[in-house]
Amino acid sequence: MPSVVTHAYVGRFAPSPTGPLHAGSLVAALASWLDAQAQGGQWLVRLEDVDTTRCLPGMDTLILQQLSACGLHSDVPPVWQSQRGGLYQQALNQMIEKGLAYPCTCSRKAIEAVRHLQGQTNPRHGELIYPGTCRPRFDNPPRTLEKARPAGCAWRLRTDALTTSPLIHWHDRRLGSQQQNVSEAVGDFVLKRADGCFTYQLAVVVDDAALGITDVVRGEDLADNTARQIMLQQALGLPTSRYRHTPLVMGLNGEKLSKQNGAPSLDTRQPQAVLAALHQAARVLGLSAVTGNATDALTAWVVQWKSLCASFKC
Ligand code: GLU
Ligand code: ZN
Numbered sequence: 352m353p354s355v356v357t358h359a360y361v362g363r364f365a366p367s368p369t370g371p372l373h374a375g376s377l378v379a380a381l382a383s384w385l386d387a388q389a390q391g392g393q394w395l396v397r398l399e400d401v402d403t404t405r406c407l408p409g410m411d412t413l414i415l416q417q418l419s420a421c422g423l424h425s426d427v428p429p430v431w432q433s434q435r436g437g438l439y440q441q442a443l444n445q446m447i448e449k450g451l452a453y454p455c456t457c458s459r460k461a462i463e464a465v466r467h468l469q470g471q472t473n474p475r476h477g478e479l480i481y482p483g484t485c486r487p488r489f490d491n492p493p494r495t496l497e498k499a500r501p502a503g504c505a506w507r508l509r510t511d512a513l514t515t516s517p518l519i520h521w522h523d524r525r526l527g528s529q530q531q532n533v534s535e536a537v538g539d540f541v542l543k544r545a546d547g548c549f550t551y552q553l554a555v556v557v558d559d560a561a562l563g564i565t566d567v568v569r570g571e572d573l574a575d576n577t578a579r580q581i582m583l584q585q586a587l588g589l590p591t592s593r594y595r596h597t598p599l600v601m602g603l604n605g606e607k608l609s610k611q612n613g614a615p616s617l618d619t620r621q622p623q624a625v626l627a628a629l630h631q632a633a634r635v636l637g638l639s640a641v642t643g644n645a646t647d648a649l650t651a652w653v654v655q656w657k658s659l660c661a662s663f664k665c
Contacts, residue, residue, distance in 0.1 A: 360392025370610035420619035
């Protein structure tokens with residue numbers, strides 16, 4: 352029988368195939384790869400195509416090609432979230448059985464109306480804080496599994512039931528001590544949408560655990576999701592990952608470079624372009640320029656990364 356290899360460090364890069372890799376996403380890819388190498392760990396690529404409505408055909412292949420051209424190869428075959436719905440449903444069922452998840456039939460309009468009545472009209476990052484309209488009483492949790500429910504309802508996590516306090520504390524390896532009161536800042540958040548799509552929060556947490564990920568290294572724009580993800584890990588009895596959020600690349604307009612604001616695709620057709628892109632990403636991470644080809648550069652940056660981490664004790 353093959354023995355199961357467990358690694359002390361498993362990292363990942365988890366792009367959504369909604370567009371090609373760009374200068375900003377390369378920073379996160381490079382940082383997660385360097386961190387895994389520096390710790391003698393494993394690194395894998397997970398394609399986050401759980402929301403199929405946002406994905407563009409062929410982008411997964413393109414991203415994998417771009418990573419490969421940059422010398423960033425997944426140690427195990429890449430995984431696609433769209434093929435892992437069974438795992439997400441199992442996790443949701445587990446939370447329903449524990450009375451931690453409940454069905455919600457509120458429309459956006461209905462949520463807006465309640466928030467308005469409460470005098471709270473400001474959406475947070477475009478998301479409305481859910482006022483708890485469908486949250487069941489503690490003495491009457493919905494233990495019936497989803498099969499028995501009418502189709503077309505969303506499922507939410509109750510953020511008031513998990514720990515003694517919904518205040519989640521964590522240590523970010525770059526940003527330091529962090530905290531968020533999930534109930535107040537976000538409210539009971541969606542695990543599965545009414546259209547049947549599992550949400551990013553649920554899929555990330557289930558996959559990070561299923562793939563044995565110990566360390567999440569990703570862009571700072573995602574830091575705000577961390578408390579929700581730790582809360583979900585607690586709800587599912589999963590270990591808490593270590594987190595490090597990397598600096599963002601700003602565009603000329605002063606906004607974060609992103610697919611949404613038209614960041615150009617990384618040009619990986621010529622080795623010189625690859626080397627230049629890697630150098631730009633390395634600079635954002637506080638690493639200095641090195642000589643040689645991309646392979647030489649990556650090797651030198653692993654050494655630099657180690658001493659950077661040692662000096663910051665992270
Ligand atoms: N798929 C997410 C994104 O591309 C990243 C998820 C993560 O690293 O947790 O923004
Ligand atoms: Zn509701």
